Amino acid sequence: MSVTAIDQILAFVRERYPQAEIDASQDIFALGFVNSLFAMELVMFVEKTFEVTIPNEELRIDNFRTADTMATLVARLAPDAAAA
């Protein structure tokens, strides 16, 4: 799994929620201040940044809970993008 993909995802989350101390394994939806609209922004960020189209069946909140799970999803969909 790519450190780069995790870093890019973490940077995006931290930019939107600078008050939160978030690491790659933390469930960002369990922190209490992220709502489901942010999940949609995460999907768009991941699709744009890693140039992937996430299939409908993968659009589940469990795939977006942590930077780790998002990077795993990216690695599954586009191994090259995740490793870049």
Next chain:
Amino acid sequence: MTVIGVIGAGVMGVGVAQNLAATGHDVVLVDKDERTLADALATIRHNTRMSRLMGGPALDPDEVLSRITTAVGAAGAAKADLVIENVTENWDVKREVYETLDAECGPGTVFVVNTSAIPITKVGAVTGRPDRVIGVHFMNPVPAKPVVELIPGFHTSQETIERTEALLSAMGKKAVRVKDSSGFVSNRVLMLTVNEAAYLVHEGVADAASVDEVFRGCFGHPMGPLETADLIGVDTILYSVEVLYEHYADSKYRPCPLLKQMTDAGLHGRKSGRGFYTYDSN
């Protein structure tokens, strides 16, 4: 009921059309130009794709879109059995739409006014069918919000109330009935709260993130008032506050100058990419 007309393909109209189509209704979605309608269909495709992620049902975008046709101009809803109108909260715009609908639609067609502030009785009065005009205040995002305010006007008939309740129930909505009064329950309170929150930012008492954090952290609200303003649309907030101000002639509804400036500057919230916060455009 065979066809539901949805007038206005903005944030609310798109949500209503998606909700109707996703619950098996045939919809004709109407706006002033083709471009707006094309954008609306793209938004519905996007939103249905995201439905499960947002806590809703898993939806097939192609199936939902197959139930929606589009038309330019209010006359496009002429054959609808029931029309849900979602145009901007501006009386002159709404009046013109209702004059057209009243002339074009059959005498039995029910007109549902989706408004957050305009009195239903006033809308009924510009039509020849005030018994078939009723208000429903949908919340945003429409498919995700299970409760609406249902507002019969002065002349609204029992039959119209029952037809509307049946449709709402089929859409998965619970209706809370309130009397016809500008702003109803929700916006009498919400718009003043958002307006006062904007004053706090305008006066430099707190920035938007701090205002919202107080509401989330101290009161347990899922979203603060300024995030909510960005979701609803800063321009829509301004128009709603102006409608309350005009209707009650009470200075407590005076709109915050910051809302006016943001509206003029195009900082309309999520839909424009920037409001009290900045959003990644898609």
